[in-house]
Structure formats: structure tokens, C-alpha cells
Amino acid sequence: MTLSRTASTFMPPVMEARRWLDGVTFPADRPLINVSQAAPVDPPPDALRRAMADAALTNDEAHLYGPVLGLPALRAALADETARLYDGPVDADQVAITSGCNQAFAAAIATLCAENDEVILPTPWYFNHKMWLDMSGVRAVALATDSNLLPSITDAEALITPRTRAIALVSPNNPAGVEYPPALIRAFFELAQRHGIALILDETYRDFHAAPGAPHDVFQDPDWPDTLIHLYSFSKAYRLTGHRVGAMITGAARLSEVEKFLDTVAICPGQIGQHAALWGVQNLRQWLAGERAEILTRRAAIAEGLPKIAAKGWRLLGLGAYFAYLEHPFNMPSDVLAQKLVQHQSVLCLPGTMFWPAGDAGGARQMRVAFANLDPQGIDVLFDRLAAFDSNL
Known part of the structure; x- marks a missing residue:
């Protein structure tokens, strides 16, 4: 059966x-x-909680369906913040807000994969990524890591087949905590470019990276929208885990496909959480x-x-x-x-x-x-x- x-x-x-x-x-x-x-x-900090309460009490639209890809103001704010941090061009129409970062990953896979396609995951892997691939009929291909828990470009390239649709990296890593060096992330991006597959880069824990400045320079490549699917979460940054606010940044053409997925599973991200994330981006940098x-x-x-x-x-x-x-x-x-x-x-x-x-x-x-x-x-x-x-x- x-x-x-x-x-x-x-x-x-x-x-x-x-x-x-x-x-x-x-x-x-x-x-x-x-x-x-x-x-x-x-x-969340008290000021953010008050901003959420104010949105709930005074903004009637916060209780209605919103845009499928998220509040325009939040999409624009995240685009600006990403461009500032990575010193590369990011536009609001390249940003989608999702109901948590896990949903962003699920939406990415839905736009990339058909039955029996493959996605390469370094081990140890984030278990929810593996679970979603299983439930999507997609084969997770394990990529061994070295003694420092870093994946090898050579080993990854050897795993690419005609069914490979993406390589998925998490940095700082869950579960291992390892921060992938900028040159390694760039090398994986270039590997994905050469083979015409996607690089899914989950940076949920970016805000707690030990090194100052940008974790990589991929957004500086003029062709990044064709290859990169960048995932982010507001949950850890602003203590909003229960409000489920994540994001995907990628090419606008892919987001038109993402919109189909998001419309059928959530219609729109939660409005109060989005207003909270927007207030956080605007006011909580320090x-x-x-x-x-x-x-x-x-x-x-x-x-x-x-x-x-x-x-x-x-x-x-x-x-x-x-x-x-x-x-x-x-x-x-x-x-x-x-x-x-x-x-x-x-x-x-x-x-x-x-x-x-x-x-x-x-x-x-x-x-x-x-x-x-x-x-x-x-x-x-x-x-x-x-x-x-x-x-x-």
C-alpha cells in the first residue's frame, strides 16, 4: 500500500x-x-508589544486578509535592510513574507521540484527541511561534511544529477552552529549557477553571527535573483516565534509561483505579526x-x-x-x-x-x-x- x-x-x-x-x-x-x-x-520588548497592541486596536485592516506576499511596507523594509547589510541591490518585488521561515522553505521547494526530484542537504541537516522534502516526494541527498562540519564543493558537485533542483544550506547552521565562511557560500552559489540549479540559503540565525558585517557577498552578484533563494526569519530577531513571520528573497518571476503556493496554504501571513516585524525593523536595530x-x-x-x-x-x-x-x-x-x-x-x-x-x-x-x-x-x-x-x- x-x-x-x-x-x-x-x-x-x-x-x-x-x-x-x-x-x-x-x-x-x-x-x-x-x-x-x-x-x-x-x-518581545515592551515597546514592540505596545506597537502590536496599537495595531490590533487602531488598525482595522490588521484583522482582514492582506496581500498574499505580505505587507508592501514590510517587503520594502526588508529589501532595504538586506541591501544595506549585504551591499547589494534588493527590491521590494523580490521579497515575500511567509508564515515562518519553514513555510518559506516549503514554498521554495514547491516552485522547484516535481516528484522524485532531488535536493542536496549537508549532514547533519535541519530535520524540518528533510521532513518537507519527504512529504513533497522529493529525495533528500545527504552531503557529508568534514571534521569542521563544513560541506565540500567537490563532494557536492559529485552528487548533482539531472534530477537535482537545489542545494540547501543553513548558516549559521542548525543544528551544528557552524558559520559557513563567505568564500564557501560564494563557491556554492557559483556551483549552483554553473549547473542551473538553485541555492537555497537559510539565514534564520543571521542576526547572531559572530563576525560583524555581511556573512557573504552573493547579493553583490548582478545575477543573484536567477540562482539564490534566500530565507530569513523575524522570529528569533524580535522574539516573535508564536506569530510566524518569515521571508523569502529571490527573483520576482519565482515569487509569482510562490504566490500560488502561499495563497493556497495560508492566504496571507498573520497581519499583527507583520506589523510587529515592520516596527522592529524600523526601530529595534540597537x-x-x-x-x-x-x-x-x-x-x-x-x-x-x-x-x-x-x-x-x-x-x-x-x-x-x-x-x-x-x-x-x-x-x-x-x-x-x-x-x-x-x-x-x-x-x-x-x-x-x-x-x-x-x-x-x-x-x-x-x-x-x-x-x-x-x-x-x-x-x-x-x-x-x-x-x-x-x-x-
């Missing part, structure tokens, strides 16, 4: 991990540390710089605390944005270890097995820690618990 689209893929990993908490009681002196999901838990500085402080705390667990055999594989990607020292697969950490150390994190092809041994020794919601003291407690874990339990 043919599987349904949803049955062709795995259960949502974050939801699966949350079920490991069912029936578990955490001691008062060892409350749960949840580093499983990369999402801010604090609400505040966002402070958010970035805080994330970099927490990143430094990970690096500084690492010797505590390195002495127990743990190894840091990748670090950046919201993520630390670790290799564990135990003689058990990471999905088993993750559940034991819940039970014995009150720590919920995601195993590497959730970011690799089924049956691939690559993720068996790996763990993802989403540390953005831990301050340096919380990171120290997390490392104490990891160091104290006894594999014989």
Missing part, C-alpha cells in the same frame, strides 16, 4: 523529545534544563545589537566551560548562533543517552540521530544543545550535570 505524504516521514523531533518528559518528576534541587528547542522564551551581544556572551560561556566536560570525554564539534554541537563519550547511541539525561540529570537536549538519515551512524555520538535561553550561570550548571552523568545508570 502506498504511504500517505505524512506517513512518508518521521515524527517531529522536538515534539518527540518533549514526550520523554511524560511521567518524569524533577527534584526541587535539580529542575529541568530544556535545551531542546532553538526559540527565545522571553516575550536593541537587536544588544540581543546579539548577549548571545555572543553565552557562546563564550560555552567555550570557557568546555574543559569541565572535555575532561569527561565530551568534544565540541560546532558552536555558533543558538547552538553547541557535541560529541559524547559513551557507549550508547545518542537517542538513548538523551533519554537517560532527562531521567538522571534533568537535561532535555536533542540527539544527533534526529539530524541524520535513518540508520546512518553519523549521529550516534552527537548531541545538539540549544543554549540561547541559558545565561552563563545556567550554562555552568548544564556542564556540571553533563560531567556528572554516569553511563552505568
